[in-house]
Amino acid sequence: MPSPRLRFLTHLRHLPWQCLTWGCIGLGAAGTVLPLLPTTPFLLIAAWAAPKGSPRLGRWLHNHPHFGPTLHAWRTERAVPKRAKAIALALLISSWLTLWLWQSAPGVLIFTAILFLAVASFLLTRPSPRGVH
Secondary structure, three states: OOOHHHHHHHHHHHHHHHHHHHHHHHHHHHHOOOOOOOOHHHHHHHHHHHHHHOHHHHHHHHHOOOOHHHHHHHHHHOOOOHHHHHHHHHHHHHHHHHHHHOOOOHHHHHHHHHHHHHHHHHHHHOOOOOOOO
16 A cells, blocks of 8 residues: 555646646636637547546546547547537637627737638548548
């Protein structure tokens, strides 16, 4: 049985990964309702960090009924479901239009347009998971 000091040091080593995972899960969840905050990148980071901090947390995330299938498709095929692509594109467009309606600075509009076009291009070039329509 490991000593209390060794268990404490092991816990400290895993703590940053757990904080990163929970923080990204929280940001991803917030991104489902906030138009300027993306969901998928935060969940992908959480899926990457979770097993490093807590194998149990990693299993929970990958077996989650909502997030699990998308994470599995990404992990095995580097694929993004069509529905996720459509939602992401709609959010990108609505986010940019919100910035435009708020009369953001031209530099902000140009930068976000380039960034959003790059993200949209990346998403549209990812395959859809096999067997999912």
